[in-house]
Every structure is written in structure tokens, then in C-alpha cells.
Amino acid sequence: MNYTIKTQGIMCGHCEAKVESALLAVAGVTDAEADHETNVVTVEANGVDPEQLKAAIEGASDTYKVLEVTAE
Incomplete structure (x- = not known):
């Protein structure tokens, strides 16, 4: 299954x-x-x-937030 995840706080290539x-x-x-x-x-x-x-993304940094997860 494919997922599209809208996020906030991912600012650069390192992120x-x-x-x-x-x-x-x-x-x-x-x-x-x-x-x-x-x-x-x-x-x-x-x-x-x-x-x-969601937990993996938000656990990678305090500044990363998941706004929406859509399954395709």
C-alpha cells in the first residue's frame, strides 16, 4: 500500500x-x-x-509533525 503523508517541520535535506x-x-x-x-x-x-x-516521523525530531496520512 502507498501512503502520502502531509507534514510540517521538515526543513532541509538532512531532515x-x-x-x-x-x-x-x-x-x-x-x-x-x-x-x-x-x-x-x-x-x-x-x-x-x-x-x-506517524509515530516514526514524529519520533525522528520534536519539530516534525504529521498533519494527514492518506492511503492510496
Whole structure:
């Protein structure tokens, strides 16, 4: 399943890398791509609850916030 996640607080390439690493550490996530210019993160995952994705992003930094998770 693919997810599109609207975020807030991802400001640079380093931030993108932190978010991507945190998401790839979640069991079932096969790909993650963060874009600080659009504040959108796209994730490919199997058997993952959207709350796990939200927790991974927000756990990567106190400044990262998830505004919306949409499953496609």
C-alpha cells in the first residue's frame, strides 16, 4: 500500500534523510521519500498501520509533525 503523508517541520535535506531512515526502520516499510519543499512524504509499505508511520516521523525530531496520512 502507498501512503502520502502531509507534514510540517521538515526543513532541509538532512531532515529528509532523518525521516526516511526512521520510516525505513519500521517493519513492513519498503520505500520512503521525503520532500522538504512540498512537506510531503511518500511511503510504500505492507501490513503497516498509519499510526506507526506517524509515530516514526514524529519520533525522528520534536519539530516534525504529521498533519494527514492518506492511503492510496
